[in-house]
Amino acid sequence: MIVHATASVPLGILSDKWIRKKIISIGISIWSVATFCSGLANNFFQLLITRGVVGIGEASYVPAATSLIADNFPESKRGKASSIFHLGMFTGGALGMVLAGVIGTHLGWRACFFIVALPGIILAYTILKIKEDKPHEQLTSQVNAKNIFSLFKNKAYLLTLCGGIFLTFTSSAIIAWVSQFFIRYHNYSVQDASLTIGMVVLIAGPLGIYSGGYFSDYLFNKFNAPRSVVIAFAFILSSPVMYLTLVTSNETIMLISLFIATYLMTWYYGPMVALIQDIVSPFLKATAFAMYLLFVHLIGSTPAPAIIGKVSDFTDLRTSMFITVATNFFGGILFLFTTLYLRKIRAPIIPNFQETN
Numbered sequence: 008m009i010v011h012a013t014a015s016v017p018l019g020i021l022s023d024k025w026i027r028k029k030i031i032s033i034g035i036s037i038w039s040v041a042t043f044c045s046g047l048a049n050n051f052f053q054l055l056i057t058r059g060v061v062g063i064g065e066a067s068y069v070p071a072a073t074s075l076i077a078d079n080f081p082e083s084k085r086g087k088a089s090s091i092f093h094l095g096m097f098t099g100g101a102l103g104m105v106l107a108g109v110i111g112t113h114l115g116w117r118a119c120f121f122i123v124a125l126p127g128i129i130l131a132y133t134i135l136k137i138k139e140d141k142p143h144e145q146l147t148s149q150v151n152a153k154n155i156f157s158l159f160k161n162k163a164y165l166l167t168l169c170g171g172i173f174l175t176f177t178s179s180a181i182i183a184w185v186s187q188f189f190i191r192y193h194n195y196s197v198q199d200a201s202l203t204i205g206m207v208v209l210i211a212g213p214l215g216i217y218s219g220g221y222f223s224d225y226l227f228n229k230f231n232a233p234r235s236v237v238i239a240f241a242f243i244l245s246s247p248v249m250y251l252t253l254v255t256s257n258e259t260i261m262l263i264s265l266f267i268a269t270y271l272m273t274w275y276y277g278p279m280v281a282l283i284q285d286i287v288s289p290f291l292k293a294t295a296f297a298m299y300l301l302f303v304h305l306i307g308s309t310p311a312p313a314i315i316g317k318v319s320d321f322t323d324l325r326t327s328m329f330i331t332v333a334t335n336f337f338g339g340i341l342f343l344f345t346t347l348y349l350r351k352i353r354a355p356i357i358p359n360f361q362e363t364n
Contacts, residue, residue: 008057008062008304008309009057009304009305009309010060010062010063010066011062011063011065011066011300011304012066012301012302012304012305012308012309013305014063014146015066015069015070015166015297015298015300015301016294016297016298016301017067017302018030018034018067018070018071018297019070019294019295019296019297019298019300019313020150020155020202020293020294020297021220022070022071022074022145022293022294022297023069023074023147023150023293023294024150024249026114026136026139027075027139027206027293028072028135028139028228029070029072029086029135030067030070030133031067031068031069031071031072031075032131032132032134032135034063034064034065034071035064035065035068035069035127035130035131035134036064036092036127036131037060037061037064038060038061038063038064038065038066038068038105038127039064039125039126039127039128039131040124040128041058041060041061041063041064041160041278042055042057042061042120042127043120043124044057044120044124044126045057045058045120046116046118046119046120046121047117047281052245054252060145060298066297067220068139069096069296070143070293070294070296070297071293072092073089073092073280073284073292073293073296074292074296074321075137075139076088076092077089077145077280077284077292078292082236082285083224083227083228085222085277085281085284085285086098086219086220086221086222086224086227086234086277086278086279086280086281087217087220087221087224087277087321088220089219089220089276089277089278089279089280090093090216090217090219090220090221090276090277091277092277092280093216093276093277093280094213094216094217095110095214096299097213097273097276098209098212098213099214101139101205101208101209101212102205102209103123103204104201104204104205104208104236105201105324106119106122106123106143107119107200107207108197108200108201108202108205109201109202110122112197112198124226141265143223146306147290148292149288149291149295150290150291150294151271154288154289154290154291155291155294155298158287158291158294158295158333163345163349164283164286164287164295165288166341166342166344166345166348167235167282167283167286167299167342167345168298168299168303169341170235170238170339170341170342171299171302171303171306171307171338172303172306172307172338173281173306173307173334173335173337173338173341174238174275174301174303174307174309174334174338174364175240175303175304175311176306176307176308176311176331176334176338177272177311177331177335177338178272178313179307179308179309179311179335180311180312180315180330180331181328181331182326183312183315184312184315184316184324184328185204185318186200186201187200187324188203188253188324188325189203189204190281190327191213191324192324192325193258193261193266194222195262197357201363203262204265205260207262207265207266207269209254210266211265211266211267211269211270211273212269212270213273214270214273214315214339215241215269215270215271215272215274215300216219216273216274216276216277216339217277218270218274218280219237219238219241219273219274219275219277219278220277220278222274222278223237223277223278223281224281231343232284232346233285233344233346233349233350234278234279234285234345235278235281235282235342235343235345235349236338237275237278237338238275238278238279238342239272239284239339239342239345239346240274241245241271241272241274241275241339242271242272242275242335242338242339242342243265243336243340243343244247244266244271244337244339245267245272245335245339245341246332246335246336248264248267248268248271249264249265249268249272249331249332249335250329250332252265252331253328253332267290272335280296282345283295283299284295284335285297289353290355301314302346315327315328316330317329318330
């Protein structure tokens with residue numbers, strides 16, 4: 008995550024200056040080869056290096072891809088388009104959780120890396136067939152240090168960063184510990200926990216991702232509502248549902264509440280991308296999203312599993328997981344403030360990027 012986050016910024020800047028499909032293709036090739044090599048690792052150091060290289064490959068992908076999608080869809084459809092894009096990423100991650108439990112149990116952990124690496128090689132080639140015009144020199148000249156640093160003078164962008172840190176802390180902690188929670192408190196085996204959670208996530212997640220994109224576009228087009236309102240609503244409402252998942256001893260209630268919480272907490276994928284693209288200069292779409300990835304991963308995602316584990320050492324896992332309920336709620340509140348701010352100014356505040364010409 009640290010390598011992925013830090014590499015996202017230079018590769019995001021490059022995505023605003025160069026042909027994005029080439030960046031995506033190179034990135035997919037790098038992470039696919041590195042994933043395959045992860046299965047060949049013979050010690051911790053080798054595995055650490057190969058996983059780090061995977062992070063470099065992945066860092067090239069999302070900023071370039073989201074920027075490319077934004078250029079091919081009108082503002083009125085950005086939420087839904089971004090949500091459909093994230094459906095692939097989310098479904099892949101959920102399938103990985105299921106397949107890792109099954110393949111890892113029967114064939115070993117090395118086979119997991121070998122199998123998931125192969126499709127990437129094919130996709131790295133096919134992505135080059137996408138039509139993309141070369142960036143105009145006048146536009147790429149706007150991607151400079153002064154304009155990049157001016158992102159941090161944009162209050163809406165700063166509020167989005169802060170809210171995103173809380174939300175990614177929540178999701179990273181849950182992903183890391185929810186299987187162990189099932190094993191410790193509901194007597195699941197590793198394979199059963201992977202299959203059960205994976206099936207819930209595979210159904211609720213895509214429904215939530217699409218719903219978030221749909222409703223954010225609907226409210227944006229119908230009422231000129233900032234896309235942040237959808238994120239705020241979903242995370243505030245999901246917090247008590249998540250709490251119920253953690254405290255109930257009834258397995259049926261636990262699975263139903265997990266389904267609802269997952270559905271609501273996945274609303275933000277599409278609206279988040281579209282929100283950032285709505286409030287920053289069109290010259291810096293990839294850079295702004297890369298900066299977002301840097302901060303939410305370094306401050307939110309990366310320390311989350313360790314913090315939950317450390318608190319669990321002093322208390323217990325259920326108590327430490329209550330932290331995710333709090334961060335989830337506070338993240339929703341921050342996006343509520345973002346919504347109120349954007350409504351107050353009636354339009355996103357974008358610095359005057361023409362000054363550098």
